[in-house]
């Protein structure tokens with residue numbers, strides 16, 4: 001089983017207007033609601049690729065219920081821990097004429113100590129043997145700074161492989177639990193190592209150091225330059241073909257989904273990095289906040305150049 005953890009999910013409310021007039025009424029031409037948050041995006045991308053996962057995390061209030069309904073409609077199984085406060089909601093206003101995008105992000109709920117304890121209890125009830133647990137995104141207010149380390153310790157001591165995609169202090173802290181895999185982009189790797197990482201060889205050396213520190217698979221995503229994967233004995237560079245990018249939103253989450261699906265199917269690391277890169281690049285072909293589409297991934301897989309490094 002693949003589980004994804006989104007501790008700070010959000011309901012994204014997209015509104016399209018011709019132009020945004022402040023201090024005036026604006027007529028909305030089109031609107032859509034999406035369940036958002038990085039772990040949830042990984043679950044949705046896995047669904048697009050024909051796989052199954054279970055989305056975990058915190059959910060509260062009417063906004064939380066709306067999110068669960070949206071996920072159910074997409075075929076994503078949920079097992080969220082309820083919280084007293086309302087799940088956050090982001091409003092994204094796109095103007096069609098000037099092509100601007102204005103985001104209004106709410107602060108989000110405060111999660112109490114008891115709710116955090118309940119989440120860890122829920123985690124321990126799952127069948128974690130040979131499972132994958134994707135831990136991704138930011139932490140809500142109220143959680144301990146080492147929340148990711150605690151989650152990874154719980155799931156890996158019960159036989160699961162944790163895949164961590166985070167940034168800043170919570171990424172650093174999560175690494176102490178030695179997750180099975182991580183997927184930083186180059187900026188996140190820079191912040192982690194404190195190095196400028198100006199060349200490909202510098203990126204590679206940094207990834208190798210992190211790998212030797214106890215992470216079995218380090219995937220570094222590099223936007224249009226693809227993905228570098230460093231394993232215990234193997235190391236690959238995967239380069240996507242040139243594509244016409246429509247939106248890079250969700251590319252990193254699709255990369256994680258592609259990797260986890262392939263690894264869970266028992267594929268070798270060369271195939272895993274190919275799938276990860278194809279899924280990430282496929283996400284850039286889809287407009288707006290859409291994730292990778294299966295047909296694009298299938299078409300891209302043979303076009304990804306994978307070389308040993």
Ligand SMILES: Nc1ncnc2c1ncn2[C@@H]1O[C@H](COP(=O)(O)OP(=O)(O)OP(=O)(O)O)[C@@H](O)[C@H]1O
Nearest residue numbers: 185221222223224226227250251252253277280281
């Ligand atoms: N311009 C591009 N052309 C082709 N592929 C791309 C491009 N940008 C991103 N990708 C694909 O998406 C993957 C992930 O992109 P990126 O490294 O930007 O991740 P990220 O910064 O973690 O993204 P996110 O903002 O979703 O977290 C890349 O490894 C690549 O496969």
Ligand SMILES: [Mg+2]
Nearest residue numbers: 165185252253
């Ligand atoms: Mg990312």
